[in-house]
Amino acid sequence: MAANRTILLLSVGHGCVDVYQGAVAALVPFFVAERAYGYAAASGIVLAASLLSSVAQPLFGALTDRRALPWLLPVSTVVGGLGVAASGLGGSYGLTLVCVAVSGVGVAAYHPESARVARIASRGSHTSMGWFSLGGNLGFAAAPLLVTAAVSGGDLRWTPVLVLPALAGSVLCLPVLRVLTDRAAPGTASSSLPEVADDVRSFVKLSVAVAARSVAFMGLGTFVALYARQRTGGGTAAGTAALTVLYLGGAVGTVLGGRLAARWDRVTVVRGAYLAGVLAVAGVVLVPGPSLYGCVALASGCLYVPFSLQVTLGQDYLPSRVGTASGVTLGLAVSVGGIAGPLIGTLADATSLRTALAPLVLMPAVSYLMARTLPEPPVHRLAAPPAVRLRQA
Template structure:
């Protein structure tokens, strides 16, 4: 299978999974309307989706560093869809938390393995990885439209229909997995680390992603309700704002890959976060329809670094690619969900504007953390296309002859220090 075809299928599958991350925030107004949940209560639902996911993603990443687990892609996709599909069936708050937590585990299991497979398939291309990330952004962007189309017509009792993207995504990933199996049989080359781990830089990068997560999850949880307040109670206005928040991410992801081909990833991320500071301030304080422009700019600014941060994390921890993917795509992103109840509590005690104002500081902190980060040199060796053996760094263990793709599916670790 050609690289572009595999990346396209992975991107669409990524969209089918990330629909369920976006669906949690998209369901918030319906939980408030039908069940009279408070801001703190709906924040708890977002927390339930994020808490187990935040812990589970690095665990799944560590597991996939040791063993090839490509079967996680279809299984986790189905699990993510099933949890959201059941979330509206019961009016019991505790069961709702359990169901969205199940969805969060499915999402957690998907991302480390899919990011590693995408990096292998893309052969280190920033543009290809940005297209993979674009799929997730489109999934986020379509979530409010999908939820509104289904739930607004028949209420929360129709949430079982939301399982349909999961069914589609689980089928779409199968040809990619089949192609990986064929490459294993053909003895395709592995991707081997060519440098030592830079743990200090990885920690700084992870903290920057945490700050990005806090502002994005905070806005995605409350932007619909906030814009509804600002636009005279229009539910359509709130749905439009949430859609733009997710759609801007799609624009930012593709733009990030293109910019990284001209400048280094660290520089692109640094400037993006600096510009996002003003965009978030516009969301909170600028009145009128201009609010929509600032929502779009905020989303684009937060997502320009997204795929670049994933590959930076993999390059800072070349011997632990799955773990790096699990942390940058999972733990750090999910921490935003842990902070959302604090935002909800402040909003209950004061106002949504007061609660959202501190989010302006988050991209500024990300900018500060990126100021001293190094740009790793592109030294990943691949022999997938050329059919030539890769050259690991001195002291690295050589891959087994005739079974290189086992290492590609479960990246070779040169040592276990």
């Protein structure tokens, strides 16, 4: 199978998985409407999906650094889908938290291995990794539409329909698995990586930047649907539109990031995007009326221009621990922001949603300060571990 076809399949599969990260936030307005949850309780649902995922992704990354686990791709896709599909079936808040937490673990298991396989298949190409990341962004963007189509016509008992993308994604993984050879003698991934010193200090700075970016994006993702309804005076459709714009803006930003990195180096692009993100997020919080949607699109683009670039930067800062780097920069980048959700929700319950969202303006500034002193690392050509070598076309 040609490498570009492998990237395409991985990209589409990535989208099928990341539907479930977007679906949790997209379900929040329906939980609020049907079960009368407050802001803090609603954000706790996002936290449940994010917390275990945040802890588990680096652990799965470390595990895949020791041994290739390609079977994780279809299995984790199904687990992620089943958790969200079951989340609307019980009226118990605790059961809902357990279901979305299970989904979060499935998402956590998927990202490190898929990112490593994608990096091997792309031969270190920023553009190819951008397409891989784009698949996830499109999955995010599709989530509000899929959730609305499944739930708004009835009630939360229709959430089992949302398992369909997981089933499709798991099937799409199978051709990729068929081109991975498990016939080589067992060995570790790290033994076939180039012996280059890890730049741990730069990786830690990058991780802080990734975490701050995640707080900003997940904070917007959790509450922008409710906030758009307040600021525009619209109904559920107004909120769904804002969430869709947020996720589509991320898709555009990811593609733009890869193109900009071809002209300038990755760190320069990352710095500029975060600096522009400060103004864009401020616009979301402060601009009233329909203009809010333009600010949401701009903020999302600025926050996602660095997305795929952070993945390859992390891999190049830690060339001997690619799975761990991928687990932090690709997985943790999305999930850790959910941990701040309950704080935002509690503040919103005590004051107003606008006041609670205001601190998000500081997050891109923190990311910029962390990226300001990052060096541009050399691009390491990562060798596939013995159990993950791709057949050439």
